[in-house]
Amino acid sequence: MKILIIEDEHMLAESMVQYLEREGYQCEWTDNLAEAKEKSWDYEYDCLVVDINLPDGSGLDVIKQIKGMRSKSGIIIVSARNAIDDRIYGLDIGADDYLTKPFDLAELNARIKAIIRRRNFDAQNTITFNEIEVFPYEMSVKVHNKILKLTKKEYDLMLYFISNPNRVIPKGSIAEHLWGDEMGIADSYDFIYSHLKNLRKKILEHGGKDYIQTVYSVGYKFSDQ
Amino acid sequence: MKLLSLSNRYYFTGLFIVSLVGGLSSYFVIRRTVNSEFNDKLFAAKEELIDELYRHDELLSSYSLNIGDNIVIQKVDKDPKIQTFIKDTVLFNEYQNEEMNYRQITFSDKVRDNFYVFSITKSLLSTEDLIRGVTQVIALITALFFITMLVLSNIVSQRIWIPFYNTLSQIKDFNVKKPKPLSFSETNIIEFKELNSALELMTNQVTKDYKNLKEYTENTSHEIQTPLAIIKNKMELLMQDKNLSEHQISILGQVYESTGRLSKLKDNLSLLSKIDNNQFIDTSKLIVAEYLKKKIGRVKELLDIKNIEVILDFKENPSIEINETMAYVLFNNLISNAIKHNIESGKIVMTLTNAYFEIKNTGEPLEISEEELFGRFKKSGNRPDSSGLGLSLVYRIVDYYNFSISYKNTDIWHKITLKF
Numbered sequence: 111m112k113i114l115i116i117e118d119e120h121m122l123a124e125s126m127v128q129y130l131e132r133e134g135y136q137c138e139w140t141d142n143l144a145e146a147k148e149k150s151w152d153y154e155y156d157c158l159v160v161d162i163n164l165p166d167g168s169g170l171d172v173i174k175q176i177k178g179m180r181s182k183s184g185i186i187i188v189s190a191r192n193a194i195d196d197r198i199y200g201l202d203i204g205a206d207d208y209l210t211k212p213f214d215l216a217e218l219n220a221r222i223k224a225i226i227r228r229r230n231f232d233a234q235n236t237i238t239f240n241e242i243e244v245f246p247y248e249m250s251v252k253v254h255n256k257i258l259k260l261t262k263k264e265y266d267l268m269l270y271f272i273s274n275p276n277r278v279i280p281k282g283s284i285a286e287h288l289w290g291d292e293m294g295i296a297d298s299y300d301f302i303y304s305h306l307k308n309l310r311k312k313i314l315e316h317g318g319k320d321y322i323q324t325v326y327s328v329g330y331k332f333s334d335q
Numbered sequence: 336m337k338l339l340s341l342s343n344r345y346y347f348t349g350l351f352i353v354s355l356v357g358g359l360s361s362y363f364v365i366r367r368t369v370n371s372e373f374n375d376k377l378f379a380a381k382e383e384l385i386d387e388l389y390r391h392d393e394l395l396s397s398y399s400l401n402i403g404d405n406i407v408i409q410k411v412d413k414d415p416k417i418q419t420f421i422k423d424t425v426l427f428n429e430y431q432n433e434e435m436n437y438r439q440i441t442f443s444d445k446v447r448d449n450f451y452v453f454s455i456t457k458s459l460l461s462t463e464d465l466i467r468g469v470t471q472v473i474a475l476i477t478a479l480f481f482i483t484m485l486v487l488s489n490i491v492s493q494r495i496w497i498p499f500y501n502t503l504s505q506i507k508d509f510n511v512k513k514p515k516p517l518s519f520s521e522t523n524i525i526e527f528k529e530l531n532s533a534l535e536l537m538t539n540q541v542t543k544d545y546k547n548l549k550e551y552t553e554n555t556s557h558e559i560q561t562p563l564a565i566i567k568n569k570m571e572l573l574m575q576d577k578n579l580s581e582h583q584i585s586i587l588g589q590v591y592e593s594t595g596r597l598s599k600l601k602d603n604l605s606l607l608s609k610i611d612n613n614q615f616i617d618t619s620k621l622i623v624a625e626y627l628k629k630k631i632g633r634v635k636e637l638l639d640i641k642n643i644e645v646i647l648d649f650k651e652n653p654s655i656e657i658n659e660t661m662a663y664v665l666f667n668n669l670i671s672n673a674i675k676h677n678i679e680s681g682k683i684v685m686t687l688t689n690a691y692f693e694i695k696n697t698g699e700p701l702e703i704s705e706e707e708l709f710g711r712f713k714k715s716g717n718r719p720d721s722s723g724l725g726l727s728l729v730y731r732i733v734d735y736y737n738f739s740i741s742y743k744n745t746d747i748w749h750k751i752t753l754k755f
Contacts, residue, residue: 119561125568132575190560212564212598215571263636278574280588282595301640326581328574328588 111226112153115139116146116169117161117188122211126159129215130222143167150176150183156229157184157222160205162196170203177204184225188213214283220273237272240334241318244272253316263288264309267302271322271332280329306330339492346484354477358470365469369462374421377440380404380455381419388446405437405456414450417443426456435460498522502531506538511613514542552608559601567594603724606664610731615658622654624687630666634674642680649687655755657736665732668725669694669751676749695750708742 113130117123118141127137138155140146143166150158150172158176160169173185187200190211197208206225209218227235227246237244243252251258251268260268270287271279281299288302310322323331384406419442428435436459443452501520509517517538519531570591574584609615631638631645638645657665673683673696681697701708709730733740733753743750 119565121565122561122568125565125572128572129568190558190564211560212567212594215568278571278584280571280574280591282592283571301636304640325574325584325588327585328591 111157112136112138112155113157113159113222114146114149114153114155115159116143116164116172117141117159118164119161125215126218129219133219135222141165143169143171146172147175150181151179154181155183156226157186159218159222160185160187162187162189162200170200173200173203173205182229184222184229186218186221186225188218214280214286216270216274216277216279216283217287220270220287223273237269239272239275239321239332242268242272242313242321244269253313253318256316258312258316260309260312261305263305264312267305267309271330274332276331276333276335278325278329278331282329284329338496339488343485343488346488347481350477350481350484354473354480358473358477361473362466362470365466366462369465373438373457373459373462377421377438377455377457380457381440381442381453384453384455385444388444407454407456409452409454411443411450411452414445415443415452417441417452423459424456428458436463495524498524498527499530502527502534506534509538511541511545514538514545549614552605555605560598563594563598563601567591567598570594600724603728607724607728607731610661610728610735615661618656618658620654621657621659621662622652623692624649624652626662626666627670627685627687627692630670634670637674638683641674641677643674643677644680644682646682646684647687648684651687651689653687653689653755655736661732661735664728668729669753672696672725672751673749678747689755691752691754693750693752695748697747698749700747701744701749705742705744709740 111134113135115123115126115130115137117126117139120141123139123141127139130137138149140149141164143164146160146164146169158172160172162169169187173187176183176185185205186207186209187197187205188209188211189196189200200208206228207221209221223237224246235246237246241254243255244250245252246269249265251260251265266288267284270284281302284302285299288305306322310320314320319334321332321334323333325331419440421438421440424437424439425434426437427433437456438459439454439456441452441454443450445451498520505517505519517535519535522528522531570587573579574587574591579587627649628647631647670683673694676698677683677696678698683697684693684695686693686695709726730740739754741752741754743752
């Protein structure tokens, strides 16, 4: 799996590369439009992470070029601008997703995975973690081949965890993933805890192990280590 | 009041006074001239009469001298010593069959040892006709003058003010958010030329300033978001380090949380500045009851966690014209406020009529004054999850749409009323 990161902010790009490489992706990085155009012309990437504001032009140009080439690469825009117009325009010209800075690396990772899954459409495509299997197309989860009855939020939580295994995921990141903007409403992370409690209970009931570890005062970690 | 009617008012007042004074003075001048002419004629008649009396005997018995004048000669015994005097009098005219104005000169003289009192009476009819004629002419001229002024000033204002009204309509249509180049019509009038060039300069400056301000807001948000993103992501990477102690991880968690708060704060500030810059001008019709029900559905989990009961009392079904983002911020803040500051197993009561929306929640007493509630960065207690900007955003939106909002605290109930 090859990913091209087009981001002029070196430190930000470095973090993305570091996080994604640990997920087993092969990452390439460029900080300018010219090189980005050249690279995406020469190679076929599975996914491109595109920043719109680049020193020598707009990242949207790369998207137009890729779409012109009828490439199957997935595209995710990361922008500091939370302008609705930008978002609509970006998605209009063919981007698959849009993330506003600052975003969580876990979120970026989950979205890239989702895009790649959609690109390489395969009904048998599952995400497996030991005895737990997630079927993204059916939005279902199996433990020891038995289907779990999950609510929408519990499923989202499960998918988010299994997309970011062996990682410390801050509570804020989970809340934002599950509730987006509504998160501003919450006065505590109690509700994450209650969903988590139910999910954990259902997995245990079906003979699964409890992989959801609590990282004190920070968040959670889905891990078998 | 239109400029034309105002200037006409002054012109016509001036004209009226001038015509009045002019008319009256010409009346008096003419009258005086005619009177003195008349008196001269009477004196001349007197001289002529005396002269005739001295020269001819027979005339004494003749009572008339000129046609139209009436002469009365009265013989008296002794000298009546009458000084010559002139007076106006009214007599009955047999020909006209009505009373008419006459002027009479009376004097006495001694003719061949006899004393006589004479009086000569002249009809004033011709004088009156003259004065009436003159008055009519003056009135006619004045009326013509008025009409000409009225017609002229209307035509002039229509012609001369064309460039002005053109400029005015362009300025009325001017919108700093969607600036289009102004094209003022050519004019030779210096004042309008100056007005147009001043307006052009001003609108250009305003457009430029607005663009700069917008760019500044956008740039600031861009510049802040990037370092924030770096901090957040670096922290996420650091958290994965297996060699960190529990204490170190907990510090990382706190820093991470603060970054999130900073990011939210920046979002809200940028939203406030966008409202201040009138960047949310597109509106659509919003059916409030439907919108509220949807909103409540989305926060159901939060309500359940605190075991809060929501009571809806929708009496009517109003709809308002509002921008979508603004509606979201407005109702989101009001509802989240009612949840955030609520107590365990508390209540939220929402009342909706065509005139107002009222949201009332149970909660702890407020630590800040009721007046301060809508100010920026005002919050009750030190709540880390509250930016203190929510209600000031609400206030800004309410103000923008000319709604009104008030807050009342009685016992455990906090009530916010939003009047449409």
